[in-house]
Amino acid sequence: MKKLCEKILTILISIFVVSSLLLSAVLYSAIYYMEIHTEELAARDAVDQLVDVILQLEEANQKAKELFVEDYLNRMSFISYLVEDCLEADLAISDAQWAEILERYQNMTNVVSYIRNIPTQLxxxxxxxxxxxxxVIGVSRNNVQTMEMENRLERLRDRMDTPGVEWINGQEYLVVVEECGPYLLGFASEMGELQNRSVQYALFGMISIVIVLLIVTMIVYYSIKRYILRDLTMITEGIERFVSGDRQVEFPQAYSQEMNVLCRNLRLLIETVDNSSSRLTLLVEQLGMKVEVYEYNSELDQCYFSRNAFEMLGVSEAEAAAMAKEAYEAGCEPESVKHLRSGRVVRVHRVRNGATLFGFLYDITEEYEKEHQLRTQLQHAQGESQRDSLTGLYNRKYLEDAVTDYVNKHRDPKGVLISIDMDNFKKINDTEGHLEGDRVLLQFARLLESSFRACDVKARMGGDEFAVFLPGEVSEQALRQKLERLIRDCRICLAEKYETHGLSISVGAVFLDRENADYKMLYQLSDAAMYTAKNNGKDSLQIG
Known part of the structure; x- marks a missing residue:
């Protein structure tokens, strides 16, 4: 759950960072375009006011000029008269001088002087x-008195309809232009300054957004941790305790109604699962005596047994659960017979349903013992009969008669006699009992039956020794392949014993020909070959 908290915190931080960056970008763009729009409106107002003032100024100047010129000429005529009469000096003013004086006055009252006297920001x-x-006729006095632009007149006329950005004196300016009589009056605002103001406003806004988002993120994380993660942690810990075997699991009151519903449902589920043993016991009581049942759920890793199952198996609850889990993972056959350490014989019938394995245990000890007794009695009654009473294979006497009869009937007899001994078989009898040993002998006998032809003579020589006689000509290569396959199939068929006790087979074979056309000699040679294989490390074959 700690990792979940870390993941949630990481996600919230990621959302916080991305949101901050996106909102900052949007905020900067909005402020920047707002500044441009505001500056454009201010420029239009300034140019409009300038146009109005200049139009008023032109009208006032025209009236004032008429009065001033007439008064100015009268005064100069009077001064000229006084000078000529009183000072007897010739101070007549020529027409060119009068024109220069008039032009100097007009320059003092025209548009140029007005614009040059307007103070503006840099x-x-x-x-x-x-x-x-x-x-360029005039520029406001706080600025450079030049305006270097490419195609100045053309570019400024373009800005009469649509304000835009132009390069003036090597810098970008937002330019607004309006025509006023013989003049183009304009307002230019430096873009760098607009950008700087936008950055300042955006930075302030971004800091505010970051603070707000940080507070919101911490509130969300705290709320999730307090009202959701706390409950999830509590539920997870309770489930883990139940899976580990704790049956006294309680889920305390949660903060949210939804979590309370979930906890209530989990309590009902745990009670239902925990009552599995009681249900199995009730089922067994209905089935009758000598039957027990277990249920293994791989997803929960839980195993439930009926009341007397442990007594039947002769093991503890932990050992029984381990056996059930092992059977589920190994995918054992649906039905098998178990010879337990206690001496009981139990037939196990398994039914697998998805992640659940059901096992039905039948105590067949009495039936097995009766069967074994009947088999022993039958063997004694038959005496020297042809079949081995345990495995159903032919016995030693029959094999000897069959080989001798075959040799006598053929002038040039061909065939193979195979001797087989089960390695480490005694360990099974010593540790698991003779009943389990008999079961292994029966399994191997079935393997021999399925591995050789119907015309081949398969015999149990006694104990854990077997022999097979193959009548007819057989190549050495074919014989070796068959025996190697037999050894391999034995490992698979008796895999459990192979792993636990090292159970395997050592095989010796000898070819029948004129030189050894005698059963006793043939058997001695095959037996010697078998012991050679055993001395070479067991689980192998030797062809003599």
């Missing part, structure tokens, strides 16, 4: 340009 420029030539 990042803003008010300017007037000749509408015909594009010559």
């Amino acid at each position: 990042s803003r420029i008010l300017f007037a340009v000749d509408a015909q030539t594009g010559e």
Whole structure:
């Protein structure tokens, strides 16, 4: 659950960072375009005011100029009269001088002087340009008095309809232009300053957003941890305790109603699962005596047994659970017979349903013992009969008669006699009992029956020794392949004993020909070959 908390915190931090970056980018863009729009409106207002003032100024100047010129001329005539009469000096003013004086006055009251006397911020420029030539007539006094632009007149006329960005004196400016008589009046605002202001506002806004998002993130994480993760941790720990074997699991009151419903359902589920043993016991009581049942659930890793199952198996609860789990994982056959250490014989019938394995245990000890007694009695009654009473294979006497009869009937007899001895078989009898040993002998006898032809004579010589006679000509290569397959199939058929006790077979074989056309000699040679294989490490074959 700690890892889950870390993952949730990581996700929240990621969302916080991404949201901060996105909101910061959106905020900067919004502020930047807002600044441009605001500056554009301010520029239009400034140019409109400038146009109005210049139009009023032109009208006022025209009236004032008429009065001033007339008064100015009267005064100069009077001064000239006084000077000529009183000072007897010739101070007549020529027409060119009068024109220069008038022009100097007009320059003092025209558009150029007005614009040049307007104070502005260093990042803003008010300017007037000749509408015909594009010559710069005037620039506000706080700014550089030049306007270096490519195609100045053309570019400024383009900005009369649509304000936009232009390069002036090597820098980008937002330019707004309006035509006023013979002039193009304009306002230019430095883009760098707009960007700096946008960054400052965006930075302030971003810090505010980060603080708000951080507070929201911490509140969300705390709420999730307190009202969800706490309950999930409690539920997970309870389930883990139940899976580990603790039957006294309790789920305390949760914060949310949904979690309370989940806890209640889990309690009902645990009670249902925990009552599995009682249900199995009730089922067994209905089936009758000498039957026990178990249930293994691999997903929960839990095993439930009926009441007397442990007594029947002669093991503890932990050992019984381990046996059931091993049977599930190994995928054992649906039905098998178990010879227990206690001496009991139990037939196990298994039914697998998805992740659950059901096992039905039948105590057949009495039946098995009766069968064994009947088999022994039958063997004594038959005496020297042809069949081995335990395995159903032919016995030693029959094999000897069959080989001798075959040799006598053929002038050039061909065939193979195979001797087989089971390695480490005594360990099974000593540790698991003779009943389990008999079961292993029966399994191996069935393997021999399925591994050789119907015409081949398969015999149990006694104890854990077997022999097979193959009449007819057989190549050495074919014989070796058959015996290797027999050894391999034995490992698979008796895999459990092979792993626990090292059970295997040593095989010796000898070919029948004219030189050894005698049963006793043939058997001695095959037996010697078998012991050679055993001395070479067991679980192998030797062809003599």
